[in-house]
Amino acid sequence: MSATSGELRIVNPANEQTIATMPPAGLEEADEAIARAAAAGPAWRAVSPGDRARLLRRFAEAVDGAIEELAALEVANAGHTIANARWEAGNVRDVLAYYAGAPERHSGRQIPVTGGVDLTFYEPLGVVGIIVPWNFPMPIASWGLGPALAAGNTVVLKPAELTPLTAVRLAELALEAGIPEGVFEVVVGPGSVVGWRLVTHPAVRKVCFTGSTSVGKAIMAGCAEQVKRVTLELGGKSANVVFADADLERAAATAPYAAFDNAGQDCCARSRILVEESVYERFMELLESAVKNVVVGAPTDPSSEMGPLISADQRDVVAGYVDGSTVAFRGNAPEGPGFWYPPTVLAPVGRDETAWREEIFGPVVAVVPFEDEADAIQLANDTEYGLSGSLWTRDIGRALRVSRALETGALSVNSHSSVRYWTPFGGFKQSGLGRELGPDALHGFSELKNVFISTEG
Ligand code: NAP
Ligand code: MG
Numbered sequence: 118m119s120a121t122s123g124e125l126r127i128v129n130p131a132n133e134q135t136i137a138t139m140p141p142a143g144l145e146e147a148d149e150a151i152a153r154a155a156a157a158g159p160a161w162r163a164v165s166p167g168d169r170a171r172l173l174r175r176f177a178e179a180v181d182g183a184i185e186e187l188a189a190l191e192v193a194n195a196g197h198t199i200a201n202a203r204w205e206a207g208n209v210r211d212v213l214a215y216y217a218g219a220p221e222r223h224s225g226r227q228i229p230v231t232g233g234v235d236l237t238f239y240e241p242l243g244v245v246g247i248i249v250p251w252n253f254p255m256p257i258a259s260w261g262l263g264p265a266l267a268a269g270n271t272v273v274l275k276p277a278e279l280t281p282l283t284a285v286r287l288a289e290l291a292l293e294a295g296i297p298e299g300v301f302e303v304v305v306g307p308g309s310v311v312g313w314r315l316v317t318h319p320a321v322r323k324v325c326f327t328g329s330t331s332v333g334k335a336i337m338a339g340c341a342e343q344v345k346r347v348t349l350e351l352g353g354k355s356a357n358v359v360f361a362d363a364d365l366e367r368a369a370a371t372a373p374y375a376a377f378d379n380a381g382q383d384c385c386a387r388s389r390i391l392v393e394e395s396v397y398e399r400f401m402e403l404l405e406s407a408v409k410n411v412v413v414g415a416p417t418d419p420s421s422e423m424g425p426l427i428s429a430d431q432r433d434v435v436a437g438y439v440d441g442s443t444v445a446f447r448g449n450a451p452e453g454p455g456f457w458y459p460p461t462v463l464a465p466v467g468r469d470e471t472a473w474r475e476e477i478f479g480p481v482v483a484v485v486p487f488e489d490e491a492d493a494i495q496l497a498n499d500t501e502y503g504l505s506g507s508l509w510t511r512d513i514g515r516a517l518r519v520s521r522a523l524e525t526g527a528l529s530v531n532s533h534s535s536v537r538y539w540t541p542f543g544g545f546k547q548s549g550l551g552r553e554l555g556p557d558a559l560h561g562f563s564e565l566k567n568v569f570i571s572t573e574g
Contacts, residue, residue: 125305129243130196130425131416131455133271137282147273147314150302154244157299162241167406168221171269173217175294183290190282191255192416196424199417201379209259209287210539212270212554216263218573219559224266225566233571237562241269242346243322246315248308248336249284250328251277251427252382257350258284259333260324260538264558273302273321275312277448278326279307279427293546304410308332316340323562325346327384330476330502330547337550348551348561350384350543352476353504355525356497357387357533360490363509364531369403372518373411373448375507375533376482377460380426381435384548385505387478390484391493401445404462404484411460421542426456426479429554439463442472447486473499490515494522495497503545506535526552538545 127137142150180187187209188202197205221306225237247261258274265272276284281303281403288303304311307330315321316339323346326336330351340347375387392400416424426432435458448460463483466473467476487493489493497506503525510516516530524546527536537540541555551561 125281126284127194127282128281128428129193130427133454134194134480139281139305141278142304142311144310146312147304147306149245150273151244151318151320153299154273154302157297157308158241158243158271161271161300162265163267167224168271169220169267171219172295173213173220173263176291177210177213179208179290180213180287180293183286184210184500186574187283187286188253189350190280190564195254195280195281195427195558196416197253197379198421198424199419200421202416205253206283207253208256208538212259214258215538216267216558219264219267220269223559223563230569232573236568236570238566238568239268239559240562240566242562243270244320245270245272245562246318246321246324247272247274248312248315248324248326249274249276251383252379254280255287256285256349256536257327258287260542260553260558261348262287262382264553265325265562266296266300268559268562269454270562271300271302271379273315275304275306275308275315278305278307288421294480305418305545316335316345316555317342319343321345325553326350332530333549344562346561347554348543349549350553351504351547352478352502352504353384353386353544354389354473354476354500355475355505355507355549356389356391356500356523357506358391358493358497358508358519359393359400359511360493360508360510360515361393361398362511365400366403367531368509369400371533372404372482373408373460374422377411377423377448377480380423380425380458381480381482382431382478384476385527385536386478386482386503387507388482389500390482391472391487391496392484393493394486394488397484401464401484402506405446408446408448408460408462413448413450413457413459423460423480426458429456430559431479432456434460435477435481437480438472438477438501439462439473439481440482442466442470448480468496468499476502490519494519498524500515500521504543504548505529561567
């Protein structure tokens with residue numbers, strides 16, 4: 118993307134070809150979209166729960182019918198492998214279908230009181246602003262959209278300028294499914310203008326932001342001005358902790374995919390591998406062959422396991438981190454046009470080294486040995502982040518002890534499970550605020566109201 122001559126140029130990161138141009142929206146278009154969403158609010162919240170559920174199911178079905186089309190857009194726009202892009206479009210369908218079950222079940226309570234009846238109600242917030250990054254444009258959009266609409270809110274979505282195409286198509290599919298005009302608006306424009314307007318506009322009652330920690334902090338501070346609700350999903354530097362008693366072969370065979378999926382542009386990437394000293398050498402041998410076997414290639418090829426980075430800028434950032442560090446070994450990457458970067462393993466790495474501490478957001482993983490369980494926990498927690506993580510051990514007591522000790526929001530034992538829409542997702546510490554997905558997501562899109570009705574007189 119570049120803003121020269123006023124047009125947004127949408128680029129295929131696998132070959133650097135321009136695939137679309139579009140005029141960027143500015144403040145005026147943002148205000149108009151917010152006004153449409155605000156105007157659509159009263160009618161949308163008045164739609165009966167059963168009808169709102171039916172419309173969301175239809176929206177899910179429309180997405181299901183467009184899986185190949187949406188996946189192809191993401192392959193071309195974000196360089197995601199076709200296998201991943203199909204999963205992502207399917208995830209949107211599943212998130213919408215899951216939250217389509219919510220409107221009729223979003224019940225308040227009746228709480229015992231004397232002299233009357235006490236009832237609680239979940240009220241919609243109003244307009245919800247969703248700001249989405251370029252790394253997973255479709256799923257992240259749907260994680261806000263599904264529960265927000267189910268709870269009776271209307272939505273203004275701002276995709277990243279680099280990757281707006283699937284968001285634009287999702288808004289069309291919503292209309293085709295019968296979701297009324299104004300209920301789901303998409304505005305494609307710069308974050309500092311359109312995204313920031315969602316923070317400052319008083320009609321927007323909540324901002325869901327996913328992206329960098331620095332912008333997230335500014336959004337939180339901006340929202341404080343109106344005590345605006347905010348959910349933040351920010352960066353990560355998650356640990357993959359491998360104990361000596363683990364199934365080393367499986368731990369090593371899966372570690373590359375936990376770090377290099379989506380070319381490492383994943384806030385959940387397990388980009389720090391911690392290995393118990395006694396098995397460090399053996400683990401590194403196994404890891405080397407696994408990394409060399411990662412298939413990096415054309416995103417359109419179904420056998421590709423990793424595609425390019427999103428942009429030349431991102432590649433420069435990633436290369437900058439690697440330049441100051443020691444490369445143990447690398448995988449392959451295609452030559453020629455496209456923002457390619459090979460899977461890269463850094464070792465030995467100091468515990469204070471930048472590449473060990475900062476989120477790189479590329480296919481780079483660093484490996485550090487640890488002494489014992491206490492050292493592993495200390496090392497894993499020695500970060501400002503706390504989003505995901507994995508641990509590998511056959512000792513169930515240790516698995517539970519370490520799971521409880523790690524300061525992180527989404528952990529997997531003997532696996533690198535990806536996000537499941539029906540389980541909660543979100544970060545500890547500077548990885549975020551609030552939780553998305555799971556059975557309680559609607560609480561983040563509702564105000565809880567308490568009403569006392571006197572039965573006296
Ligand atoms: P970013 O600047 O935080 O962008 C994320 C989203 O916020 C985009 O839609 C962006 O719009 C928008 N935005 C930017 N500035 C804004 C502002 N002042 N007010 C409101 N919205 C704003 O992230 P990035 O520049 O794309 O990536 C930078 C780094 O962030 C990456 O290298 C990575 O480390 C991290 N990152 C993390 C995640 C994650 O999932 N946690 C995702 C992406 C990036 P525009 O881009 O259209 O301007
Ligand atoms: Mg940015």
